Amino acid sequence: MSSHEFYLWMSYGATALALAVELGMLAARRARARRLIEEERDLEAQD
Amino acid sequence: MNWFYFASPSTFYRLAGWLAPWFFALAAVLAAIGLYSGFVVATPDAQQGEVYRVIFVHVPAAWMSMFLYFVMAAYSGASLTFNTRLGAMMARALAPTGAMFTFVALWTGAFWGRPTWGTYWAWDARMTSELVLLFLYFGFIALANAFEDPRRGDRACALLALIGLVNLPIIYFSVNWWNTLHQGSSVKLTGTSMHVAMLTGMLLMAFAFWSYSIAAALARVRSIILERERRTRWVRAL
Numbered sequence: 001m002s003s004h005e006f007y008l009w010m011s012y013g014a015t016a017l018a019l020a021v022e023l024g025m026l027a028a029r030r031a032r033a034r035r036l037i038e039e040e041r042d043l044e045a046q047d
Numbered sequence: 048m049n050w051f052y053f054a055s056p057s058t059f060y061r062l063a064g065w066l067a068p069w070f071f072a073l074a075a076v077l078a079a080i081g082l083y084s085g086f087v088v089a090t091p092d093a094q095q096g097e098v099y100r101v102i103f104v105h106v107p108a109a110w111m112s113m114f115l116y117f118v119m120a121a122y123s124g125a126s127l128t129f130n131t132r133l134g135a136m137m138a139r140a141l142a143p144t145g146a147m148f149t150f151v152a153l154w155t156g157a158f159w160g161r162p163t164w165g166t167y168w169a170w171d172a173r174m175t176s177e178l179v180l181l182f183l184y185f186g187f188i189a190l191a192n193a194f195e196d197p198r199r200g201d202r203a204c205a206l207l208a209l210i211g212l213v214n215l216p217i218i219y220f221s222v223n224w225w226n227t228l229h230q231g232s233s234v235k236l237t238g239t240s241m242h243v244a245m246l247t248g249m250l251l252m253a254f255a256f257w258s259y260s261i262a263a264a265l266a267r268v269r270s271i272i273l274e275r276e277r278r279t280r281w282v283r284a285l
Contacts, residue, residue, distance in 0.1 A: 002100040007098050007158045007161065008097065011155040011159065014158075015154075016127070018147050018150060018151050019147075022143065026263060026266050029270040030269070032270070033274045035279045039281065041281065
């Protein structure tokens with residue numbers, strides 16, 4: 001690997017990783033919101 | 048058109064759900080064309096060789112870091128002024144994406160700086176003010192999660208976002224106000240010093256990041272709406 005390839009891989013790799021992490025966090029937050037709604041429904045059903 | 052119709056969380060939830068996939072798709076297409084333009088069409092730089100291609104992520108990420116902060120502050124200001132729930136939710140939805148692009152701008156800048164300037168980091172005005180922007184985003188996110196009552200958190204976050212707005216002109220004009228390692232702007236409203244192939248790749252990537260940011264913010268605001276409105280009838284009926 002030539003020197004410029006290292007800097008390009010580190011830049012584009014980190015960008016791709018950052019985007020992947022954010023997309024994962026979006027999915028996790030969506031799942032958490034769904035879970036909270038389910039908990040509310042359960043509480044309502046108990047009442 | 049009655050724009051206040053879309054200020055209702057229930058209406059905006061559905062609109063965001065319809066729009067987000069289109070913006071994600073647009074971002075993917077633009078990024079694919081932008082990367083092709085940047086890596087295949089654009090030739091190596093006469094002075095920097097291949098390593099200049101970091102520009103195709105670095106500059107668009109830096110632009111988005113500032114632009115998203117401005118939009119976040121605008122939503123915050125609107126939520127303070129008009130006491131709108133959706134404005135505060137949108138501000139919260141934009142912050143993580145803005146922080147991510149600020150981190151990408153700093154990181155890619157470091158890996159561009161090492162081969163061209165001989166150092167990963169220097170405390171020059173542009174880099175330092177961009178780092179301050181990252182801390183402002185982190186502060187906003189931390190503050191948003193620090194309050195039991197989200198509406199109180201919204202007001203605190205809005206104030207922080209508006210105060211932090213002063214950092215944007217400092218970032219933008221830092222290269223003119225101080226002696227820095229950074230060069231001046233290559234792209235201005237009056238013209239550009241870049242080759243058209245390089246400029247095309249960079250602008251396409253900028254539009255890809257812009258489209259991605261809209262999609263990510265819309266996807267996140269849907270979750271925020273669900274979390275906050277979970278006790279309402281319309282959410283339970285979903």
